Amino acid sequence: MRGLIYACGWLAIIILGAIAAFLIHNSVRAIQEAGIGTMLSTTAWYPTSSPGKFGLLPLIVGSLYVTGVALLVSVPVGVGAAVFISEFSGRRVKDVMKTIIEFMAAVPSVVYGLIGVAVLIPLVKDIFALDSGMTALTGGVVLGIMSIPTVITISEDALHAVPADLRRGSAALGNTRWQTTYKVTLPAAGSGIFAASMLGLGRAIGETMAVLMLTGNAAVMPASVLESVRTMTGTIAAEMGEVVQGGLHYSVLFAVGLVLFIITFAINLAADLVLERQRKRWRR
Amino acid sequence: MVIPMQLSADGGAVITAVRDAEYTAEVTGGAIGSFSLTDVSVAYGRDRVIEGVTMDVPAHAVTALIGPSGCGKSTLLRCLNRMNDELGNVHVGGRITLDGQDIMGKAMDPVELRMRVGQVFQRPNPFPMSIFDNVAYGPRTQGIRSRTELSDLVEATLRSSALWDEVKNSLKKHAFELSGGQQQRLCIARALATRPEVILMDEPASALDPISTQQIEDTIAALKSSVTIVIVTHNMQQAARISDKTAFMLRESLEAPAFLVEMGDTKRMFTNPEDTRTESYITGRFG
Ligand SMILES: Nc1ncnc2c1ncn2[C@@H]1O[C@H](COP(=O)(O)OP(=O)(O)OP(=O)(O)O)[C@@H](O)[C@H]1O
Numbered sequence: 001m002r003g004l005i006y007a008c009g010w011l012a013i014i015i016l017g018a019i020a021a022f023l024i025h026n027s028v029r030a031i032q033e034a035g036i037g038t039m040l041s042t043t044a045w046y047p048t049s050s051p052g053k054f055g056l057l058p059l060i061v062g063s064l065y066v067t068g069v070a071l072l073v074s075v076p077v078g079v080g081a082a083v084f085i086s087e088f089s090g091r092r093v094k095d096v097m098k099t100i101i102e103f104m105a106a107v108p109s110v111v112y113g114l115i116g117v118a119v120l121i122p123l124v125k126d127i128f129a130l131d132s133g134m135t136a137l138t139g140g141v142v143l144g145i146m147s148i149p150t151v152i153t154i155s156e157d158a159l160h161a162v163p164a165d166l167r168r169g170s171a172a173l174g175n176t177r178w179q180t181t182y183k184v185t186l187p188a189a190g191s192g193i194f195a196a197s198m199l200g201l202g203r204a205i206g207e208t209m210a211v212l213m214l215t216g217n218a219a220v221m222p223a224s225v226l227e228s229v230r231t232m233t234g235t236i237a238a239e240m241g242e243v244v245q246g247g248l249h250y251s252v253l254f255a256v257g258l259v260l261f262i263i264t265f266a267i268n269l270a271a272d273l274v275l276e277r278q279r280k281r282w283r284r
Numbered sequence: 285m286v287i288p289m290q291l292s293a294d295g296g297a298v299i300t301a302v303r304d305a306e307y308t309a310e311v312t313g314g315a316i317g318s319f320s321l322t323d324v325s326v327a328y329g330r331d332r333v334i335e336g337v338t339m340d341v342p343a344h345a346v347t348a349l350i351g352p353s354g355c356g357k358s359t360l361l362r363c364l365n366r367m368n369d370e371l372g373n374v375h376v377g378g379r380i381t382l383d384g385q386d387i388m389g390k391a392m393d394p395v396e397l398r399m400r401v402g403q404v405f406q407r408p409n410p411f412p413m414s415i416f417d418n419v420a421y422g423p424r425t426q427g428i429r430s431r432t433e434l435s436d437l438v439e440a441t442l443r444s445s446a447l448w449d450e451v452k453n454s455l456k457k458h459a460f461e462l463s464g465g466q467q468q469r470l471c472i473a474r475a476l477a478t479r480p481e482v483i484l485m486d487e488p489a490s491a492l493d494p495i496s497t498q499q500i501e502d503t504i505a506a507l508k509s510s511v512t513i514v515i516v517t518h519n520m521q522q523a524a525r526i527s528d529k530t531a532f533m534l535r536e537s538l539e540a541p542a543f544l545v546e547m548g549d550t551k552r553m554f555t556n557p558e559d560t561r562t563e564s565y566i567t568g569r570f571g
């Protein structure tokens with residue numbers, strides 16, 4: 001039994017390593033022929049012209065715009081909801097909210113995409129008087145909503161981990177519950193809330209389907225979030241079906257995947273380190 | 285309600301507890317920080333845990349609450365700063381006055397009450413911030429912003445809780461870096477910093493080593509000239525050493541709520557108790 005569990009643990013590491021090796025292996029051609037520096041510093045993405053131009057910057061910036069907007073949505077809403085659940089609601093409200101959040105997390109991203117198409121695209125078009133409502137903003141907002149459950153769950157854990165004695169200590173000094181929350185509880189849970197935001201970010205940056213449906217997918221450098229963008233994930237999903245297997249374009253898409261892998265890996269690692277530090281802190 | 289803070293000639297802090305609530309002088313004859321409890325009862329949901337407690341807690345003295353585990357000492361203590369309100373589903377009956385003023389009615393804001401009645405908990409619970417910020421926490425809540433005023437207050441209260449000499453050069457240090465005993469004295473300083481009339485202590489030394497316990501006891505002895513102290517303790521020697529009055533509570537069975545057996549001068553309670561139950565508890569605990 002114990003051996004089996006060990007094997008599962010090792011298997012996870014082996015799979016992770018295999019993914020990295022696989023991505024690197026398939027990116028080698030892109031790195032050699034298109035050049036890592038060129039890919040990461042130029043803005044022209046014409047993969048099908050000859051010779052193809054493989055500037056990844058529009059895609060990277062597109063992803064950053066969308067995830068930036070997503071963060072602006074998911075962090076305030078997610079942290080606010082976590083504070084409400086953990087500090088201001090009774091058992092029953094808490095249980096109901098938790099169930100709702102689980103449902104939110106279980107809805108497939110295509111469904112979020114559909115709702116975005118039906119509701120948000122026309123709305124953004126009207127509000128900002130644009131020709132098209134398919135923008136980085138549109139995708140970002142929907143992505144933000146999608147990552148709210150992650151942010152709530154992890155933030156709530158962090159708030160829950162703050163010892164009740166601290167809240168009582170603050171209340172005993174004549175602080176209202178709200179004062180206690182922003183002066184003691186939130187700062188004490190700060191690193192966990194940071195980690196929650198990071199994991200929400202990780203969720204947003206890796207999301208594909210909804211952004212593909214909502215951002216318009218123009219692979220040009222966007223000047224603002226009100227322009228159409230194409231994300232790294234969207235690019236891979238949209239173009240993988242049309243490339244020659246083993247070709248340069250094919251390899252470049254793997255390089256995009258590698259960039260994505262490195263970014264998400266780094267984000268998750270950072271979040272984990274912060275969470276671990278927080279856990280140690282309360283283990284007095 | 286302005287209380288001047290002074291540093292006495294030898295540098296030790298004296299909190300001159302002068303409050304100008306006019307009625308206070310009439311009702312209490314000048315001393316402030318006295319409680320009067322009349323027929324106080326407490327129920328957690330439908331579980332009545334305390335009933336019929338009537339007693340007077342004198343100002344500027346140390347009153348010890350003793351009794352077996354589960355007899356409601358902490359519960360009664362929490363009535364005095366309305367911390368039971370925080371628990372939800374707690375019903376407190378009867379009448380409690382602080383310096384003649386009803387503290388249970390709508391007219392009393394629990395937030396204001398808690399600035400007048402501080403509390404020190406069983407386990408040290410410093411906030412995750414610097415030593416300075418811990419002590420300045422309450423005053424900042426009260427709206428004190430001036431840096432010099434806060435510094436003076438922090439110094440004075442840290443002196444009162446006998447921690448100043450150990451931390452005066454490291455006020456910016458994180459409070460978690462202090463030892464358990466130092467943390468508890470920091471919590472006492474933190475409670476003093478709102479310049480309360482009363483400090484409630486729920487077994488403040490039970491998590492500490494003998495030397496730290498001694499320091500806490502010394503601090504309590506030094507404080508009682510300026511604040512009223514109500515302390516819960518399981519340690520009979522400690523109650524005998526530090527308290528002026530002792531109240532003995534007892535819950536005789538789980539079906540019946542706890543009650544106050546007797547209360548009186550500590551010396552008499554420990555040498556010549558009126559009730560045989562008091563005697564057997566005290567002698568049993570002295571063992
Ligand atoms: N938050 C609460 N909810 C429900 N019941 C409680 C709560 N706190 C205390 N009680 C009950 O009230 C009774 C008195 O508890 P309390 O903690 O006041 O006793 P105590 O004298 O302080 O005991 P100890 O010496 O062990 O600290 C106990 O029966 C306890 O189970």
Ligand SMILES: [Mg+2]
Pocket residue numbers: 357358359486516
């Ligand atoms: Mg207790």
